[in-house]
Amino acid sequence: MALVHTPLPADRPGHHGEYAVGQALSKFSNSDLELWFDVNYIAGVTDLDLFLVDSQAGFYLIEIKSMKLEAIEEFTQSTFLLQGGQVKQHPVSQLRTGSLKLRDYLKRMPAFKDKQNLPFIQATVLWSEITRKEWTQRFTDATISGFHEMCLFKDDIKDYNSLVLGLQRLWDRPILGVEPPYRVRGMHSNIEAFRKALDPGKHKIDVPQSFSAELSRAVSSSQSIAEKYPPGKSYKASLQGAPGTGKTTILRQIGLANLAAGARVLHVCFNKVLAADQKREYQILRKTVDEYGFIDVFDIWELYKELGHAGGILKEDSVLQSAEAFMKTEDGKHFVKYDVILIDESQDLRDDFFKVVELIARPTASWFIAYGKGQETNNFKKDSTHPSPWLIDFLATAEANHLRRSFRNSTRAFLLAQSFWEKFPSLADAKEWMAEKFSKNAKPDNQYELDLDFPRIENDFTVEVLPGKALRKAYIRKIVLAALEDTKRADRGQDLLCAVLKPPSDSVEGDPGSISSSYELVLSVLTEIAEEFKLDVLDLVPKENRREVPKLGAIRLISLQNIRGLSASHVLLFDLGQLEKWSKVDGGTIKPPLINFTYIALSRSKASTIVAIDSAEDSEIESFLVEMVSYSTQLSIASADPRSTTK
Numbered sequence: 001m002a003l004v005h006t007p008l009p010a011d012r013p014g015h016h017g018e019y020a021v022g023q024a025l026s027k028f029s030n031s032d033l034e035l036w037f038d039v040n041y042i043a044g045v046t047d048l049d050l051f052l053v054d055s056q057a058g059f060y061l062i063e064i065k066s067m068k069l070e071a072i073e074e075f076t077q078s079t080f081l082l083q084g085g086q087v088k089q090h091p092v093s094q095l096r097t098g099s100l101k102l103r104d105y106l107k108r109m110p111a112f113k114d115k116q117n118l119p120f121i122q123a124t125v126l127w128s129e130i131t132r133k134e135w136t137q138r139f140t141d142a143t144i145s146g147f148h149e150m151c152l153f154k155d156d157i158k159d160y161n162s163l164v165l166g167l168q169r170l171w172d173r174p175i176l177g178v179e180p181p182y183r184v185r186g187m188h189s190n191i192e193a194f195r196k197a198l199d200p201g202k203h204k205i206d207v208p209q210s211f212s213a214e215l216s217r218a219v220s221s222s223q224s225i226a227e228k229y230p231p232g233k234s235y236k237a238s239l240q241g242a243p244g245t246g247k248t249t250i251l252r253q254i255g256l257a258n259l260a261a262g263a264r265v266l267h268v269c270f271n272k273v274l275a276a277d278q279k280r281e282y283q284i285l286r287k288t289v290d291e292y293g294f295i296d297v298f299d300i301w302e303l304y305k306e307l308g309h310a311g312g313i314l315k316e317d318s319v320l321q322s323a324e325a326f327m328k329t330e331d332g333k334h335f336v337k338y339d340v341i342l343i344d345e346s347q348d349l350r351d352d353f354f355k356v357v358e359l360i361a362r363p364t365a366s367w368f369i370a371y372g373k374g375q376e377t378n379n380f381k382k383d384s385t386h387p388s389p390w391l392i393d394f395l396a397t398a399e400a401n402h403l404r405r406s407f408r409n410s411t412r413a414f415l416l417a418q419s420f421w422e423k424f425p426s427l428a429d430a431k432e433w434m435a436e437k438f439s440k441n442a443k444p445d446n447q448y449e450l451d452l453d454f455p456r457i458e459n460d461f462t463v464e465v466l467p468g469k470a471l472r473k474a475y476i477r478k479i480v481l482a483a484l485e486d487t488k489r490a491d492r493g494q495d496l497l498c499a500v501l502k503p504p505s506d507s508v509e510g511d512p513g514s515i516s517s518s519y520e521l522v523l524s525v526l527t528e529i530a531e532e533f534k535l536d537v538l539d540l541v542p543k544e545n546r547r548e549v550p551k552l553g554a555i556r557l558i559s560l561q562n563i564r565g566l567s568a569s570h571v572l573l574f575d576l577g578q579l580e581k582w583s584k585v586d587g588g589t590i591k592p593p594l595i596n597f598t599y600i601a602l603s604r605s606k607a608s609t610i611v612a613i614d615s616a617e618d619s620e621i622e623s624f625l626v627e628m629v630s631y632s633t634q635l636s637i638a639s640a641d642p643r644s645t646t647k
Contacts, residue, residue, distance in 0.1 A: 002026055002033040006200055009037050017066015018049065021128050021157065025052075028160040032056070032187075036198050043279045043549075045105050046098045046294040050126070051198065055187040057167035058180060059194075061099055061123045062152070063091045069130045069138055077143055089262060095123040096176055097264070100336055101294050104306070111193035119194055120184035123176050124167075126152040150175040225401055226253035231261035235366040238395050240373070241403030242418060243603035247370035248565065250401075251342045252278065254368055255295055256285055263339040265295040268303055268357070270345040270378065272546035273558060274565030275299040278344075280549050293339070299547070300353055307356065308332075320352040323359050337362045343369045345565060347387050348378040354390040369394060374421050374599055377564055377592040412632055413461045413609050417602035419628060424595055425620045431631050438635045460605075463629050464612045476518075476525050476574075479610060483570045484529070484555075486608055495553070497568035498522055499601060501575035501582060502541060502559035515581050518574040518612075519559075526555055564600045571605040574612050577619040594621075 008022035009015065022037055032055035039048035050062040067082070074081040080088045099121050106112045106119070127135065132153040139147070150173045156166030171180055188194070196202065225246075229235050239247045255265050259282075267282075269275040279297045286295075301312065304319050308326030311318070326332045341361050343349070346369045361367075369391070376386045387395070415437055423430035467475050480498070487495055503517040519541055530537040536554035540546050540562070550556060558566060560579050576598060583594040598621060602609065613622040 001031065002028045002035055003031060004035045004037070005195070005198065006035075006037045006039070015066070017128050018064050021050070021064055021066065021126065024157055025163070028163070030054075030160050033160065033163075034195075039198065041200055041283070042102075042105055042198075043283055044294060044296045045101045046094070048098050048102065052167075053187070053191065053194075054164060054167065056164050058185050059119045059121050059188065060167060061095060061102065061121055063094050063098070063123075063125045064128055065091060065125055066128045067130075069134050072138075075139060075144065076141070091125040092175060095125070097294070097336055099123050099176065100334060106194075106197055109193070109197055111190060111197075117190050117193075119188045119190065120180055122167075122170065122174065122180055122184075124150065124152055124170050125175065126157070128154055128157065131155050146173065149173040225250050225403075226257060228401075229254055229257075229366070229368070231258045231263060233366070234364050235368065235399070236394075236397070237368050237399040237401060239368065239370045239401050239403060240395075242414075242421075243372065243375060243600060244414060244567070245403035245405060247372065247403065248274070248278070248344055250403075251344055251368055251370055252281060252285070255282070255340065255342050258340045258366075259286060259293050259295050261293070263293040264336055265293060265340045265342065266303075266338040266357070266360070267295060267297045267342040268344070269297075269299050269565060270348045271562065271565045272299040272301075273540050273562055274344065275302065276547050276549045277566060280552070284552075296338075300349065302547070304356070307335075307360070316350075317352075320355050323356045327359055335360060337365075339365055341365055341367045343367075345375070346371045346391055347373070347376045349388060349391065351388045351390045354388070354394075367394070367398070369398070371395060374596055375564060377561070377596055377600070412636070413605055414603065416461055416625070416628055416632060417599055420602060420624070421595060421599040424598070424624055427624060427627050430624070430628055434628065434632060435635060438639050460607060461609045461629060461632075462611070463626055464610055465615045466612050473521055473525060476522060476612070477529070479572060479612060480525055480529060483572055483608065483610065484533075487570050495569040495606075496555045496572070497563075497566060497570070497604060498526065498555070498557045498572045499560050499563050499574065499604075500541070500557070501578045502561050504582065515578055515585065516575075517578060519557075522574060523557060526557060530555065560597060560601050563604060567604050567606060569605065569607040571609045572612065573601055573609065576601070576611060576621045576625075577614050577616045580619055580621050 002025060004026050008026055009018040011019040018037075022035075025033070025035055034053040036051040037049070039045070039051055048061060049064040052060045052062055054060075071082055072080075073083045073085065078090060080090045082088055102121065103118065107115075112118050130153055132148055132155050135148045135151075135153060139145075150170060152163075152166050152170075156162050168185070171185060174180065225239075229237065239250055241247055251267065255267055258265050267278060269278065275297055282295055282297060296306075298306065304322070307323040308329070308331075309315070309319050309322040315322075327335065338361050341357060343354075343357070371387065371391070415434060419430045419434050423433050464475075464479055466472055480496070483496055500519045500522050501515070501517040503519045504515045523537075523539060523541075526537045529535065536551050538545070538548060538550045538554045538556050540548070540550075540556055540558045546562070556566070556568070560573070560575060579597060580594055583597070602611075611625055613619070613625070616622060
């Protein structure tokens with residue numbers, strides 16, 4: 001029997017033909033025939049109807065067209081219409097894009113890094129309900145008279161030998177124009193690596209019910225803005241707002257809508273960790289439809305690497321030159337340009353980045369850019385101003401969406417983070433600002449004054465003082481376990497995000513003036529708890545881990561310097577006092593402002609934020625937060641008491 005690596009196609013309305021093909025091919029007796037059906041589970045790769053490997057024919061990508069001949073109204077070299085004038089994507093275009101995107105995916109894997117190891121992927125169309133004779137009698141136009149010699153038909157899948165002969169016949173008339181070399185007209189030497197690359201289990205994401213609810217909540221909140229931009233038109237729009245106002249979610253909704261409409265979508269983030277998160281979200285939320293495009297999700301350095309840039313950040317000034325040179329190469333000439341451009345965290349991106357993206361965007365492409373004032377954390381040493389000149393011009397000319405409602409944070413968490421951004425380090429000014437919000441005297445002309453409900457009296461933002469060394473680990477364990485208990489009680493899985501200062505390379509143990517990090521201690525606690533309760537922990541602090549796509553429910557550990565873009569139902573923050581010290585070392589002026597880092601960290605949670613502090617006497621952050629948490633509680637109590645006139 002043939003070796004089938006995926007579930008067979010289901011017998012669903014409008015797709016009986018694919019079901020019949022799966023049933024027929026899976027019963028062929030030769031075990032050298034390997035089949036992958038409905039390959040729609042690989043991020044960045046278009047939906048592939050069938051991938052076939054055979055020891056006598058080679059590697060084939062097959063687009064299955066399972067309609068009767070009379071269902072086709074018109075077929076030419078460039079058009080494909082069904083009865084009633086229904087426009088369908090041309091199968092040759094589908095195959096070309098599918099082949100290129102699959103090849104791009106394989107090239108990112110270590111086993112295929114050397115181009116010599118890449119399998120040669122042949123391609124064809126299978127007209128499973130039409131015989132070859134029926135096709136040639138119907139389509140006699142000279143421009144497509146030889147097209148039947150590039151395809152498979154119903155005759156070719158009646159048995160295994162007919163299939164092999166049909167595939168071998170295609171060697172002389174390849175549908176994509178590239179004749180397969182003799183060495184690839186059979187089994188490739190790296191078949192095992194290829195099997196691993198296409199293994200459905202490698203890409204499978206199980207979604208617990210609690211996470212389904214979390215994802216749908218964010219999607220429904222952002223739907224109205226995303227619906228302003230239906231697919232099929234050209235747009236230029238910005239999404240501007242504070243942390244938690246839905247910038248990333250709206251971008252993703254726009255991406256999903258265009259993906260389902262068959263568009264080629266690029267989604268780029270500055271942050272590696274955020275890009276990995278978005279890859280996971282797209283795989284969960286994308287729908288299976290007949291006309292599917294593809295979406296590439298990259299952090300900026302992944303994108304540069306795709307476009308031939310070598311040398312990493314040390315040669316950042318040459319990224320535009322590298323991309324321009326790449327576009328003139330053979331690979332560059334065949335690079336599939338994008339219909340929709342989605343850019344997140346734009347406040348940190350430099351001019352050359354946008355110019356690189358312009359090279360790979362179609363002239364009519366839609367551009368959607370998310371911008372967060374006060375959330376800049378990079379390129380302060382290299383650039384004198386934020387945002388970049390290119391972005392300043394875009395924001396001035398694009399349709400602006402000012403997001404004024406926090407969909408991520410609770411009211412208290414948002415107010416505390418926002419009061420920090422607006423008024424730190426002045427406690428008096430911050431308290432006045434907070435009191436004004438409780439009296440609902442918002443200023444409608446300020447895009448950062450959000451449309452808030454009355455503040456609720458929920459203790460969803462707390463400060464914990466960590467004890468000395470003897471009890472420190474036990475206390476951290478207590479905090480983590482309490483947070484996990486809360487996530488379960490709220491039916492949010494183990495959606496826990498812990499943040500620590502990135503361990504400094506030059507710290508001296510025991511030196512009171514040295515900067516320290518809780519990284520090793522927190523990681524130790526999380527590892528022990530994970531083993532005890534059979535949970536997953538993803539350590540995103542080391543650079544080499546930051547592109548790893550997290551499993552749903554994994555407890556994530558991240559540095560305070562790289563937390564931007566992430567969120568979780570429950571967030572634990574350590575080392576804010578040490579972050580304060582770190583920001584002042586070596587002059588500090590070329591580093592991002594401390595206020596930006598802290599503002600971002602304080603606004604990550606959906607349900608609960610716990611800040612664990614050392615109660616250092618010289619920490620302005622710690623004393624500010626303790627005072628403001630206390631004051632917000634005072635205001636909450638007063639606002640709930642009709643007898644109170646406290647402002």
